[in-house]
Amino acid sequence: MDSITLTADLEALAKISAFVTEAAELTGLDERATWQVQLAVDEAATNVIQHAYDPDTPGDLTLTWRCEGNRFIVALRDYGRQFDPQNVPPPDITSPLEERQVGGLGLYLITRLMDEVRFDFNPQGGNVLTMIKYITAGPRDDVVVLPIKGRVDAVTAPQVNREVHEQIAGGARFILLDLGEVTFLSSSGLRALLLIRKELMTLGGELRLTGLQPQVHEVFALTGFTQVFSIHTTVDEARASFGQRHA
Numbered sequence: 613m614d615s616i617t618l619t620a621d622l623e624a625l626a627k628i629s630a631f632v633t634e635a636a637e638l639t640g641l642d643e644r645a646t647w648q649v650q651l652a653v654d655e656a657a658t659n660v661i662q663h664a665y666d667p668d669t670p671g672d673l674t675l676t677w678r679c680e681g682n683r684f685i686v687a688l689r690d691y692g693r694q695f696d697p698q699n700v701p702p703p704d705i706t707s708p709l710e711e712r713q714v715g716g717l718g719l720y721l722i723t724r725l726m727d728e729v730r731f732d733f734n735p736q737g738g739n740v741l742t743m744i745k746y747i748t749a750g751p752r753d754d755v756v757v758l759p760i761k762g763r764v765d766a767v768t769a770p771q772v773n774r775e776v777h778e779q780i781a782g783g784a785r786f787i788l789l790d791l792g793e794v795t796f797l798s799s800s801g802l803r804a805l806l807l808i809r810k811e812l813m814t815l816g817g818e819l820r821l822t823g824l825q826p827q828v829h830e831v832f833a834l835t836g837f838t839q840v841f842s843i844h845t846t847v848d849e850a851r852a853s854f855g856q857r858h859a
Contacts, residue, residue: 613678620661620673620690628657628675632686635677639684640747642852648725649686649745655718656688656741664692664739682747683728691738697731755851756784761793764801773804785817786854790847792823797831809841818842822850 616631618624632653636646657673665671674689697719723729728744756779764772779787789805791797809819820842824832832838844850 613676615674615676617672617674620657620665620670620692622658622661624661624673625654625657628673629654631675632677635686636684636745639677639679641684641745642748644849644852645745645748649684649743652722652725652743653686653688655721656743659695659718660688660690660692660739664690664695679747684745684747686743686745688741688743689738694733695731695739695741696733754784755786755788755854757788757790757847757851759790759793763796763798764791764794764804765796765798766800769798769800769804772801773808776808780811780815785812785815787812787817788820788822788847788850788854790823791821791828792825794825794828797828799835802831802835802837805841806837818854820844820850820853822847 614635616627618627629650633646633650636649641649653675657675660673661670671691676687676689678685722743726743727746728742730742732740732742758775758779760772762768776787776789787808805819805821812819822844823846824843829838829843832841832843842850842853844853
């Protein structure tokens with residue numbers, strides 16, 4: 613376990629980032645998980661700096677890390693104003709950018725990037741934000757990769773569904789659909805993917821997608837489904853992400 617205490621001002625962010633990056637690397641987090649921890653801690657520290665204390669009288673901020681089994685645990689403590697995450701409205705991530713209200717995005721990112729997040733407060737101990745990232749041994753060896761080609765529409769979606777369900781019936785729970793050669797995707801195709809995702813989640817599994825062509829990715833973006841599906845650039849990247857929360 614190690615800790616660092618700094619004055620809660622913006623100049624502290626670089627030192628905080630260096631401290632948590634070194635800790636993450638020491639504990640064996642991979643590059644992607646280390647980046648996720650960096651961003652989550654930066655968002656949390658920025659919130660403390662900007663909202664916990666009065667600008668003219670910044671207090672202290674203490675960052676502590678430790679490992680327990682396969683859990684990398686980071687705790688951020690301050691003695692400023694009491695923080696209740698229930699008072700922070702969820703951010704609007706679906707409206708056009710020019711119509712979105714500002715606020716809530718930092719907390720949203722923290723909860724999406726980390727595997728567990730807990731807020732505690734008492735008058736003597738102040739605010740304590742505990743964030744946990746799971747340390748994975750490496751890519752899963754039970755991921756089934758299915759390449760999909762051509763059009764995925766009302767005609768072909770049932771065939772995609774059958775192919776996936778053959779794998780599920782055979783025991784597959786972690787499925788990666790390689791859409792690198794999909795040239796067209798309709799709402800019927802999206803619906804089929806949603807149902808597959810729902811079934812796998814019910815079974816404790818995961819569905820991930822990779823290799824989306826620009827026109828296919830645009831369909832996901834237009835419908836807001838980039839926020840629903842775990843979408844990756846390469847097969848290797850997607851394989852390594854199984855077992856981590858969608859960020």
